[in-house]
Amino acid sequence: MxxxxxxxxxxxxxxxxxxxxxxxxxxxxxxxxxxxxxxxxxxxxxxxxxxxxxxxxxxxxxxxxxYAYEKFAKDLLPVVDSLELAIAHANELENKEEAFDKLVEGVELTLKKMLDTFKNHGIEPVEHEEFNPEYHQAIQHVQSDEHEEGDIVDVYQKGYTLKGKLIRPSMVTINKK
CATH class of the missing domain: 1.20.5 (Single alpha-helices involved in coiled-coils or other helix-helix interfaces)
Structure with a gap:
């Protein structure tokens, strides 16, 4: 130890x-x-x-x-101007039939201007060649001998895409035999 x-x-x-x-x-x-x-x-x-x-x-x-919509809004202002001018011009005419024709002509030109503006911003109408459930909403079925099964017979409301993305489907009638 x-x-x-x-x-x-x-x-x-x-x-x-x-x-x-x-x-x-x-x-x-x-x-x-x-x-x-x-x-x-x-x-x-x-x-x-x-x-x-x-x-x-x-x-x-x-x-x-x-401010994302600023350019789009600025591009739509001429459309508003055209509608206002068409209405003002139609009201100035005494002949109502002529006023109506001029108003229709002005609205058509304005619609073209509006669709051009849409196109410039990537907004395109949906094509209606054949029914596609991704782009069309069938709201009614009809029987028509003039169309093939599943064909679009009538378009009630156009659909639109924004840069390829669907923002509103077209509402259509399709043929069902």
Missing amino acids: AKKHEHKKKPQEHEEVKQENQEIDIEALQKQNEELQKKLEECLRAYAKCENDKKILKKETDAMVD
């Missing part, structure tokens, strides 16, 4: 070594803590910048949405 006690360090020596290790650890920890504090500050700054950028992007996006 005497040998076992010889290998043991004296309690006082053990405390000194422990204290030295603690001092080294404290210094290392303080240095690590300072580095972590710097990195935390960098992260907080980066987070604040991201939040500010997010607010700026939202504000810009909101402004873009608010």
Whole structure:
């Protein structure tokens, strides 16, 4: 048993070594803590910048949405002008039959102008060559010897696409034998 006690360090020596290790650890920890504090500050700054950028992007996006229709609206103003002129001109004519003819002519020209404006903005009418349930809504079935089974017989309301995406289906009557 005497040998076992010889290998043991004296309690006082053990405390000194422990204290030295603690001092080294404290210094290392303080240095690590300072580095972590710097990195935390960098992260907080980066987070604040991201939040500010997010607010700026939202504000810009909101402004873009608010004014997205500006060009379209400006392009429609001549259509409104044409309708107003057609009505004013028709009211000036004393011969009501002539006024009616002129009004119809003005409305036709205005419709053409409107459809041209639509086309310039990617709004196209749906084609009606053959029934397609993706673009047509069958609202009625009729029997017609002049048409093949499933053919479109009549179009009640035109459908339109916006840059290829359907925004309103055509309402049609189809032949059912």
